[in-house]
Amino acid sequence: MRAQPQASHFINGEYVEDTAGAEIDVIFPATGEVIAKLHSATPEIIEKAIASSKATQSDWEAMTGTERGRILRRAADIIRERNHDLSVLETLDTGKPYQETSVADATSGADALEYFGGLAASLTGEHIQMPEGDFVYTRREALGVCVGIGAWNYPTQIACWKAAPALACGNTSIFKPSETTPLSALKVAEILMEAGAPAGIFNIIQGYGDVGAALVTDPRVAKVSLTGSVPTGRKVYAAAAEGMKHVTMELGGKSPMIIFDDADVENAVSGAILGNFYSSGQVCSNGTRVFVQKGIKEAFLKRLAERLDGAVIGDPLDPETSFGPMVSEGQLNIVMNYIEKGKEEGARLAYGGSRVKGNGFFLQPTVFADVTDDMTIAREEIFGPVMSVLDFEDEAEVMARANDTEFGLAAGVFTNDLTRAHRVVAGFEAGTCYINTYNDAPVEAPFGGSKASGVGRENSKAAIEHYSELKTVYVRLSDLEAPF
16 A cells, blocks of 8 residues: 655645655554655755745735636635545545545535635725725735644645635745645645646645744744644744744644533434544544533433444445544554543543554544543543543533633533523633534634634634735825924
């Protein structure tokens, strides 16, 4: 099984290689097999990418929004036409089941390109009338060169979520995928060129943290957008602040999901599965603290176990497989350590908890019950298929506990009392909230967090504000007076 790209990097419309860079092994998580070898960007590669993006940006911005949008929409069409091949590559890259990647990865990237392609022609300023015939107008202008730094859980989607609004606004974009999943973004760059994009507007360079640091600190870079962990976000945010760069930080979470005793148990179990075990639990917004009102706790746990028995664990390329491996052995070991901490601190292991025998990085979906707020598994982001179920008595109590965290990415509530549902989401200290559902992320809606979970928003019209800036122009038509 091989998935070797033509070269490690895609710069100025073509593949580029420099074998002097550190080697990057691409490992298929289902078998542990090395399926490709790439190289981290050298200083020469980084310079070539930044110089290309900088040189191309003014001409790209000078095109009409309609012209830029047409290219983005063509790229979206091509992605949809090649969804099968792109989904297979995403599965090889991440280990996520084809059953998932075929509906949630490349398709989501296509949605972003189509949406922002449609918005591109509408990006205008406004006219403000002033006394005596004077007026003010605003211009919405591109920032310049934008850098995106991706996570390994949704490599195609994240590449498009960052590139689409940036390109729609007239910026150029450099994207550095995670070194764990470097393959998919290269295909996005290829497809944009095929759709008619000028060479250099979307460049891909691979690498470890030093490559990201070089991009973030370069004075020619105007904007940095990171999807990653909170510790990484703090470092990148601080480095960007040195250059007064624009930033979007989409970071981690330890999100609460509250299930009241009047909720539909079947729907609540579905929400808990989607919020804990989709992508083998490797989703930043996951609702991993599941607060269940005591009246339905046992019914919830019983039905959850029955549903988890139906998970099909196996070859992620098999369309019947519904639960795949962790992305890497390192991530698997991190999660296994958290499972041991849960046991040591007194949580009750209600389901799973073991590594699946055989090759690959498979771990059973895992549920802990009788979890308390002070346990490590209830405080720290695990980023794996581990659900913590906590009891609660009433709304006031659970709201205080749900918000007692440094994180604020997402939160959800399940109840048939819609008055209470809206009251609860108003009280959540989180940027993205759900009522009787979990982890929906349509491109039309803003996505992002509060507190330590980040700043700025991805997707929707809100993203335009983070990839452009307003210039204000005051026009005086009358004579101008001065004191002397």
